[in-house]
Amino acid sequence: MTTSREVRLISRPVGTPTAANFEVATVDVAAPGAGEVLVRNTWMSVDPYMRGRMYDRASYVPPFQIGEALQGGALGEVIASNAEGFAPGDLVSSMFGWRESFVAPAAALEKLPRTTNVPDQAFLGVLGMPGLTAYAGLLEIGQPKPGETVFVSGGAGAVGSVVAQIAKIKGCTVVATAGSDAKCDWLRSRGVDHAINYRNGDLLGQVKAAVPKGIDVYFDNVGGEHLEVAIEMARPFARFAECGMISAYNDMEAAPGPRNIIQVVGKSLRIRGFIVMEFAALRPQFLKDMMGWIADGSLAWEETVLDGVAKAPDAFIGLFSGGNTGKMLVKL
Numbered sequence: 001m002t003t004s005r006e007v008r009l010i011s012r013p014v015g016t017p018t019a020a021n022f023e024v025a026t027v028d029v030a031a032p033g034a035g036e037v038l039v040r041n042t043w044m045s046v047d048p049y050m051r052g053r054m055y056d057r058a059s060y061v062p063p064f065q066i067g068e069a070l071q072g073g074a075l076g077e078v079i080a081s082n083a084e085g086f087a088p089g090d091l092v093s094s095m096f097g098w099r100e101s102f103v104a105p106a107a108a109l110e111k112l113p114r115t116t117n118v119p120d121q122a123f124l125g126v127l128g129m130p131g132l133t134a135y136a137g138l139l140e141i142g143q144p145k146p147g148e149t150v151f152v153s154g155g156a157g158a159v160g161s162v163v164a165q166i167a168k169i170k171g172c173t174v175v176a177t178a179g180s181d182a183k184c185d186w187l188r189s190r191g192v193d194h195a196i197n198y199r200n201g202d203l204l205g206q207v208k209a210a211v212p213k214g215i216d217v218y219f220d221n222v223g224g225e226h227l228e229v230a231i232e233m234a235r236p237f238a239r240f241a242e243c244g245m246i247s248a249y250n251d252m253e254a255a256p257g258p259r260n261i262i263q264v265v266g267k268s269l270r271i272r273g274f275i276v277m278e279f280a281a282l283r284p285q286f287l288k289d290m291m292g293w294i295a296d297g298s299l300a301w302e303e304t305v306l307d308g309v310a311k312a313p314d315a316f317i318g319l320f321s322g323g324n325t326g327k328m329l330v331k332l
Contacts, residue, residue, distance in 0.1 A: 002038075004029045006069040006099035007312045013054055016250040016320055021054075022313040025069075031080065032103045037092070038080040039104065044097035044309070044330045045073040045124040046316040047158075051249045060275055072097035073124050075112070086111065093123055100309050100332055118294060125158055125327035126301040127290055129276055133243060134162035134219075135286045136279035139170075141241040141272045142217040146171030149211050151230055154221030155192065156183035156302075158327040159243060163219045164192050165299045172217075175210050177203070177226065179322035186325065190300060204229045214238075222247050228258045234267055242273040250320060302326030 003026055010023045032038045050072060053064045064070055074097035078090040083106035086092070092109040096102045112123055125131060137159075144150050150167040154160040155176025164176045168191045175194040178184050184195035194210035196203070207215075207229055216238050218230040223245025230240065248255055264271065293299035304324035306315045312330045319328055 001031070002029050002101055003027065004099055004101035005309050007309060008069050009054060009064045009066055011066065012056060013051075013250070015252050017051070017054065017313075017317050019313055019317070024310050029101050029103055032082045035083050035105055036081075036103050037078055037083050037086045037106055037109060038101065039076040039092055039094065039096070039109070040079050040101045041074045041076040041097065041099065041332045043075040043121045043124055044312065044332060045128070046312060046319060046328050046330065047072065047130070048244055048246050048249060048319055050316065051320075060277075070098040071095050073129060074098075075120055075124060076101075081106075091120060093128075098309070098312055117291065121303065121327075121329055121331075122301070124329060125303065126162060126294070126299070127287060130158035130327060131162050131290060132279065132283060132286050133276040134159045135166060135290070136276060136282055137241040137243050137274055138163050138166055138217070138219055140279060140282070141274060142219060142239050144170050144172045144217050147173075148216035149173045149175065149214070150217040150219065151207065151211070151215040151233065152176040152219045152221075153223075153226040153230075154178070154244075154246065155187055155195065156325050157221060158324075160219070160221050161187070161190070161301060161326055162299070165190055165293075167217075168192070169293060169298050173211065175207060175215070177222070183325055186302060198226070204232060207233055217241070219243060220245065224248060224255065228260055231258055231260050231263050231267075231269070234263070234269055236267050238267065238269050240269060240271040242271060246320065303329055305329050305331050307331050 008023050011021050013021045056063050091112045094109050150172045152160045152163045155164050156178035164174050167174045174192045176192050177196045177198045187195040196206045214235040215233045218240045220242045221244045224247035302325045315328050315330050
């Protein structure tokens with residue numbers, strides 16, 4: 001028997017989550033039974049989609065339950081195994097984040113290769129769910145062509161930063177928004193042609209000044225005003241990959257829809273929402289391409305790291321105030 005700390009949801013947030021919605025509890029973790037593995041987590045992820053699971057409503061994933069440990073992507077080391085194919089020291093990924101240790105059936109784990117080319121935690125970010133979200137959404141839905149203009153909202157986040165760099169790799173002009181001058185500077189250092197601090201106001205005016213001829217692809221992480229601006233700036237037959245709308249995740253009542261939605265018809269826009277799980281079959285090609293781009297320096301990433309499982313709520317809450325550059329992670 002070992003002990004582990006875990007983070008539980010003790011109340012459903014109303015508006016922006018606060019520390020009072022969470023608690024840290026200590027639990028006993030038994031030895032693994034037949035077909036099970038004991039894992040000590042080393043890294044865990046917090047992601048914007050988790051906010052939707054804090055509502056008590058049906059969605060593409062079940063809601064978190066009050067009084068139970070939350071779930072999310074995590075990396076860990078096998079401590080003990082009663083399952084074929086897993087041995088102590090193996091690196092594994094799971095959805096058993098928000099806790100220090102756990103026992104799970106082997107089928108709930110994926111063994112990952114250890115590589116000197118990238119740190120382990122990259123499998124939660126650039127080589128994990130956020131990276132595949134960017135890769136699939138841009139290439140499968142956005143379908144950018146060399147010479148086209150790609151607009152990315154939330155360009156310094158875990159997903160947006162990868163979208164912006166892949167768009168440059170594909171020979172596009174890229175305009176991306178972020179919430180600080182420092183984040184915009186980082187985007188420019190990665191080749192982004194026009195990095196816009198949306199907190200400076202007049203977002204439409206800033207985008208219009210940057211790309212007066214309009215945009216061909218929009219990758220949406222933010223929604224709200226950004227979506228209206230994208231519709232306004234869209235060229236005929238532009239493609240919109242709707243990944244997330246974080247600006248509305250904590251709204252207590254529905255906000256008005258895009259006021260210029262009528263332009264979707266006249267411009268023949270294609271707007272497609274998606275969930276990354278739809279594109280799981282792309283993962284082998286995604287990993288091959290990403291490792292190549294990392295190796296030749298075409299793609300880099302940033303991380304914002306907090307230490308200790310007790311900091312997980314702070315890390316999650318920080319997503320909604322722009323507290324992260326790149327992937328937000330918790331090191332355990």
